[in-house]
Amino acid sequence: MTPSWKDNHALFLIIVGLLAWLVPGAGHFALNQRRRAAVICVMILLTFLVGLYVGSVGVIDPVGAKPWYAAQVMNSPVVVLLGRISTAGDYPVYARPNEIGQIYTSIAGLLNLLCIVNAIYLAHLQGVEGTDD
Amino acid sequence: MTEMTALIGIVEASFSRPMPIDTNPASMLWLLPLVASIAVVYKATKVRAIEPRAFAKDCVILFGSIMVFIIVAALILYLVAWVVAEQLPKIFG
Numbered sequence: 618m619t620p621s622w623k624d625n626h627a628l629f630l631i632i633v634g635l636l637a638w639l640v641p642g643a644g645h646f647a648l649n650q651r652r653r654a655a656v657i658c659v660m661i662l663l664t665f666l667v668g669l670y671v672g673s674v675g676v677i678d679p680v681g682a683k684p685w686y687a688a689q690v691m692n693s694p695v696v697v698l699l700g701r702i703s704t705a706g707d708y709p710v711y712a713r714p715n716e717i718g719q720i721y722t723s724i725a726g727l728l729n730l731l732c733i734v735n736a737i738y739l740a741h742l743q744g745v746e747g748t749d750d
Numbered sequence: 751m752t753e754m755t756a757l758i759g760i761v762e763a764s765f766s767r768p769m770p771i772d773t774n775p776a777s778m779l780w781l782l783p784l785v786a787s788i789a790v791v792y793k794a795t796k797v798r799a800i801e802p803r804a805f806a807k808d809c810v811i812l813f814g815s816i817m818v819f820i821i822v823a824a825l826i827l828y829l830v831a832w833v834v835a836e837q838l839p840k841i842f843g
Contacts, residue, residue: 653794653795653800656790656791656794656800656805657791657794657795660790660791660794661787661791664783664784664787667783669765670764670765670769671769671780672768673765673767673768674765674766706766708766708767709767709768710768711768712771712773713771713772713773713777714768714769714770714771715768717771717777717780718768720784721784724787724788725787728787728788728791728792731791731792731795732791732794735795
């Protein structure tokens with residue numbers, strides 16, 4: 618039994634969403650939107666790296682700052698690895714650098730969530746337009 | 751090889767110690783790059799096609815709009831804090 622169009626379409630949307638989460642901009646890249654993908658990738662990575670540079674890896678705290686961590690994980694699964702490094706190592710972070718670092722890395726994650734949703738929506742539109750033709 | 755090791759050491763050191771940032775009004779300037787990033791990414795998801803000039807113009811307009819809104823919100827909050835902290839105690843003795 619061959620899978621229906623809807624099953625394939627759902628799988629396509631899931632793959633685009635996963636790609637967009639794995640690497641910021643990769644979802645749009647898979648949809649042949651190269652410029653959009655480049656802008657998203659550069660800006661989100663830059664925002665995330667500035668956050669890490671300002672506050673150190675210690676701003677990713679899966680134990681003591683769970684709400685921030687939930688937003689940070691939206692950047693990429695790599696953040697989980699950074700969280701383990703941060704928990705295992707001794708990375709002191711405090712006061713204003715901690716606040717700024719957490720805000721930058723979390724906003725970068727939330728922006729990537731916006732891009733993930735947008736990539737899935739564009740993939741859905743492409744799929745619908747493709748079948749309507 | 752030595753240069754490569756030194757480079758890795760510099761990168762690791764850069765991301766393992768926080769920057770020295772004081773808690774003063776100047777630290778609010780860290781808001782600017784973040785607002786720029788939000789404006790660019792948001793516009794990247796909204797425009798139909800990314801044409802450099804039109805895209806840059808849209809981003810600058812959104813950046814300006816966000817900044818104006820933040821400044822107005824800050825002024826209103828400052829005014830409320832001033833009334834509550836300095837004027838109300840005078841009125842009610």
